[in-house]
Amino acid sequence: MSTDDGRRRYDLYLHETQAVKQLVVGDATTNVRLFRARRLRAASLPAAAGFQDGATVVGGLPGGGGPASALGVVEAALRYAEAAPGDALLVLGHAPDEAQARARARGLLAVLRGDEAAWVDDAAARGTPKELQASLAWAAQAFGWACDPGAVDGQVGPATRRALSRFRSAYNAAHGATLPVNAPVGAEDWRALFRAMQARLAGALGEGAPGLRARQAALRLHGAGAHGCGQAWSLARVRLEGLPATADARVDVLAFGPDDLPKLACHAAAACAPNACDVYRKGKYRAEPLAPPAAPGAAVRVRLVLRDVDDAPLAGRACELEVAGARTTHTTGPDGLLELDVPAEAHDATLRLLDPAAPATVVVPLRLHDLAPPGEARGQQERLRNLGYFLGDLEGEDQLEEDAPDAWRSAVEEFQCDQGLPVTGACDAATQARLVEVHGA
Numbered sequence: 001m002s003t004d005d006g007r008r009r010y011d012l013y014l015h016e017t018q019a020v021k022q023l024v025v026g027d028a029t030t031n032v033r034l035f036r037a038r039r040l041r042a043a044s045l046p047a048a049a050g051f052q053d054g055a056t057v058v059g060g061l062p063g064g065g066g067p068a069s070a071l072g073v074v075e076a077a078l079r080y081a082e083a084a085p086g087d088a089l090l091v092l093g094h095a096p097d098e099a100q101a102r103a104r105a106r107g108l109l110a111v112l113r114g115d116e117a118a119w120v121d122d123a124a125a126r127g128t129p130k131e132l133q134a135s136l137a138w139a140a141q142a143f144g145w146a147c148d149p150g151a152v153d154g155q156v157g158p159a160t161r162r163a164l165s166r167f168r169s170a171y172n173a174a175h176g177a178t179l180p181v182n183a184p185v186g187a188e189d190w191r192a193l194f195r196a197m198q199a200r201l202a203g204a205l206g207e208g209a210p211g212l213r214a215r216q217a218a219l220r221l222h223g224a225g226a227h228g229c230g231q232a233w234s235l236a237r238v239r240l241e242g243l244p245a246t247a248d249a250r251v252d253v254l255a256f257g258p259d260d261l262p263k264l265a266c267h268a269a270a271a272c273a274p275n276a277c278d279v280y281r282k283g284k285y286r287a288e289p290l291a292p293p294a295a296p297g298a299a300v301r302v303r304l305v306l307r308d309v310d311d312a313p314l315a316g317r318a319c320e321l322e323v324a325g326a327r328t329t330h331t332t333g334p335d336g337l338l339e340l341d342v343p344a345e346a347h348d349a350t351l352r353l354l355d356p357a358a359p360a361t362v363v364v365p366l367r368l369h370d371l372a373p374p375g376e377a378r379g380q381q382e383r384l385r386n387l388g389y390f391l392g393d394l395e396g397e398d399q400l401e402e403d404a405p406d407a408w409r410s411a412v413e414e415f416q417c418d419q420g421l422p423v424t425g426a427c428d429a430a431t432q433a434r435l436v437e438v439h440g441a
Contacts, residue, residue: 038285038286039287042244046246049069050251056131059135089253092279116191123190124187142196202333207331254290348365384412412424
């Protein structure tokens with residue numbers, strides 16, 4: 001606005017005092033240049049969605065999935081890095097304790113870069129019982145393994161030890177590993193959890209392990225890549241417009257253009273020096289989401305394993321999925337795994353295997369719905385049919401068991417034989433547990 005004598009009046013916001021003062025300059029002919037703040041991309045992980053009582057990263061805490069989870073933020077960063085390979089990433093931790101803030105930032109960076117040695121060393125040295133329990137609960141949710149320890153209370157009792165044994169058994173079966181089923185917690189357990197997170201991340205990106213490693217190897221970092229800010233930048237103090245942070249305790253993942261890199265003098269010493277910060281305080285940057293916002297509407301994750309008639313995985317196979325008239329292309333991983341999100345309201349889909357050398361396109365109709373619990377006959381039937389043991393109609397709640405008991409029993413016996421279980425034809429507790437492990441949910 002102008003004063004009565006033609007001069008210009010500007011409002012200045014003073015961050016440290018949170019006060020507004022007015023500045024009157026020049027006359028009517030004064031040239032004033034206004035600069036738009038430089039852009040950075042930002043994603044923020046609330047500590048409650050990625051950590052327990054320490055610094056060990058948990059892939060996705062139960063109920064905290066999606067973009068707010070640790071793997072959701074890492075996935076967004078990797079997708080953005082592929083689209084903008086010239087930008088550099090910086091991970092900044094925020095916690096009441098300076099050392100914990102740094103450790104959390106380093107831990108998330110290790111997941112982002114696939115740095116197994118750094119993550120495992122830190123988790124094995126500092127991992128707490130709560131972090132172990134939360135990680136086992138995440139694995140149960142992510143893969144359908146029977147390794148949920150129940151309450152995350154920091155008490156390593158029978159339930160946690162049983163969950164750890166089941167995690168080891170399921171991991172061994174899925175990855176051909178040889179973790180001892182009954183042994184104290186050790187570095188190899190944390191290594192298995194890290195590799196499980198990386199496998200989940202590769203599936204979310206629609207790639208196998210080599211593709212994920214290629215993405216991670218191509219990442220550009222700014223400086224050391226990770227620093228801790230302690231509690232210097234609570235949300236009340238941050239004046240970075242557009243920062244999507246929702247909690248004081250958090251880890252921010254920031255991406256800067258090659259010509260807009262911030263100075264890191266605030267981290268020259270062990271502790272953060274907020275007065276020298278070039279990111280959060282000085283108004284130099286304006287934040288935008290690190291990844292495009294998710295499409296409106298809820299989605300569900302669909303996991304398919306494609307195998308040929310000899311039960312060998314169809315690895316690296318190009319596929320086309322059609323849901324509600326929309327078509328998307330995907331590629332199976334080395335184990336034939338295909339993971340993708342579909343609208344929650346969708347009930348039917350069509351999968352086409354794209355092979356130019358094949359005489360005809362293989363078309364697979366899919367029914368999309370929630371699986372019944374594995375303790376129910378219908379849940380057992382659905383899982384066996386998905387694994388190729390039964391191809392009949394399951395329209396009735398107990399139709400298979402009532403109308404075709406011989407086929408139902410035969411399917412169970414065949415599965416038990418394949419899995420080295422006692423062949424009884426009854427889907428007992430041991431068979432149900434193995435069915436969940438093999439099926440994946």
